[in-house]
Amino acid sequence: MAGEGGVGALARFLDGSIPDREALPWYVAPVPDVLEDLGLRLAWLIVAVNLAGTAFGFWYYRFQFAFEPVVAWPVVPDSPMATLFIALSIASWKLGRSREWLNMLAFFGCLQLGFWTPFTLLAFHDAFLASTPLWLYCFLFFSHLAMTVEGFVIHRYSDFPVWAVALALVWYGFNDVVDYFVPIVGTTHHTQLPGQYVVDGVIQHVWSIHRVAAAGAVVLTMVITFLALTTRIEKLKRADS
Known part of the structure; x- marks a missing residue:
């Protein structure tokens, strides 16, 4: 009986309507439909995991915050902001109050940081592994790749309106500018990488x-x-066909 009760509780947890999957090209919807469905049914668990990741991310950036001016803090913790965006995006959808601007911030954030972080981990792997425990290196690599999966599921509950895409592009384009080219104040604000040392309180x-x-x-x-x-x-x- 206890086993049946557990199965029933799991069934109720996974129950709930989810949006149908449209027949989109593979390059904009590469995640298998079975995995998409599972993720949407486990929406609240995914929200909780992302909020935990957000908290970990802010903790991870604690040393860089110490060297960045307060006015630049919103553009420093890129990955934690991306996981916060996707958590809020999924939660809003589940509550029946989906916000397209939030969906697009989550889409851009999950794909950009989900791919950029593994890219830099591979590009500078020797330097990272010299200063980062192997378990943390692997965790950062695969947890960020998982963010790309989340991003590619957003099409199930978002219409991708152009105005929301433009808003997300403005935010992440601005982020690229201040991260690498024109800082808000001081030096540029991208995530500190191995080999970029702090001298007199300034990241080189x-x-x-x-x-x-x-x-x-x-x-x-x-x-x-x-x-x-x-x-x-x-x-x-597909809407016109």
């Missing part, structure tokens, strides 16, 4: 490292914009 952005990280971020922002607008176009095509 070594150009050979800085340019690789910058190139990855800018290219990703362009690709994500293309994916968002393509998703919008494909959804409109």
Whole structure:
């Protein structure tokens, strides 16, 4: 009887209506439908995991916060902000109050940081592994890749309106500018990477490292914009057919 009760509780937990999956091209909806369905049914668990990740992320950035001016703090913890956006996006959808601007911030954030972090971990793997425990390196790598999966599920409950895509592009484009090119104040604000040391309270952005990280971020922002607008176009095509 206890086993049956447990199965019933699990069934109730997984129960609930979820949006149908549209027949979108694989490159804008690469996650298998079974995995998408599971993620949507476990929505509140996913929200909780992302909020925990957000808390961990702010803790992880605690040392960099000490060297950044307070006015720049909103653009420093990129990954924690992305996990906060996706947590709020999913929660809003579950509550029947989906916000497209929030959905697009989550889409851009999950894909940009979900791909950029593994990219930098691989590009500077020797330096990272010299200063980071292997378990933490692997955790950062795979947890950020999981963010990309979350981002690619948003099409199930978002229409990807152009105005919301534009808003997200403005925010993440601004973030790229102040992270790598024109700081709000002081030096640029991207995540401190191995080899970029602090001297007299100022992070030294070594150009050979800085340019690789910058190139990855800018290219990703362009690709994500293309994916968002393509998703919008494909959804409109299917609505008209």
